[in-house]
Amino acid sequence: MTRRPPRRIPGITTLPTSGAGMRIGLFGGSFNPVHEGHLLVMAETLRRLELDALWVLVTPGNPLKNNAGLPPLAERVEAVRAAVSDPRIRVTGWEAERGFTYSYETIRHLTETLPDRRFVWIMGADSLRDFHRWERWRDIARTVPMAVYVRPGSRQAPASRAAVALSRWRIDEEDAGRLAMMRPPAWVYLHGRQSALSSTALRAGQ
Template identity: 65%
Template sequence: MKIGLFGGSFNPIHDGHLLVAEQCLQRLGLDAVWFLVSPGNPLKNHDELAPLRDRVEDARALLDHPRIKVTGFEAAHGFRYTYDTLKFLTQTLPDRNFVWIMGADNMVSFHKWDRWREIANMLPMAVYVRPGSSRKAPGSLAATAFARYRLDEDDAPLLATCEPPAWVYLHGIMSGLSSSVIRAQRKDAKIAK
């Protein structure tokens, strides 16, 4: 079974996240995508972070798709970093072919993640184009460090069965939606009331 792992705070979840999941299902030939709603991102300010339960429920409501699963299991296991989550999943479910899915904006800052090189060596990665990051991501520190392991976009269906490190940069339909912009709009709407 080929499973895409799409992690994040999803604060809030929006149609752009669904777009990425659907594109990865199709273009990578995945059997499923699991949304891993994190308790929090160590690199972000948590002042505006909605409760995990609310974010998981909102994600389940939006992502009503037979091949998409939403979970907040990281909090139950006390996982704070992506590395710990991925290590747990790859060791617990060794019969699955996992692919880490991230937006190009995350690839730009991937080198700041805890044990980022080990993550890249643990499972293949799909990086999906995002507005404002389409030129920065391919030249990022992480992309440069793993440049020789980049697959051609035409070979994306092979990614899930590739020995890591392996990654592909997917171009395609983009959404201009942004969780931070949505939060700012909601904040402005509350102030205007």
């Protein structure tokens, strides 16, 4: 496993504060750049999962993508902070301070050090499509409940390799508000408002 060197950046890599029993969504990504689609997922999952907070984890880089030309972490964190207005949404580059490369490291650390919080992993349907390529993806599913939000062009995501493997633990959308309190594995596929914007398309149009 390749591990990134830890990087502490004051005001950027601080972990948000929280309290016992809080329902906290974890929404990771490179956010290069942040766009309306990201903001829609944040707003909809906060509401439909009945979360107390949502932590946006701006990653140092995606291990499944070419990170050449990726803007500095602090720049991306500040851009997301400028784009959100809901005080329940907290934006951090905390993973860099720990030197984490993979999502399972983040999830394992948070659930072990903050066992009295109710974490939910949030991702777009495009990520579910490739979830089987993630490092230790089965461990992620066994550690935290997961919410997947529909994205344009990802109609086949519910039939993806990981989705099929985890199908027995998929819950109905009407039960999404209880997801944070469920014992993993448990996941929900959320349909709703969508944005055609993508970071890839936005970069291509620059």
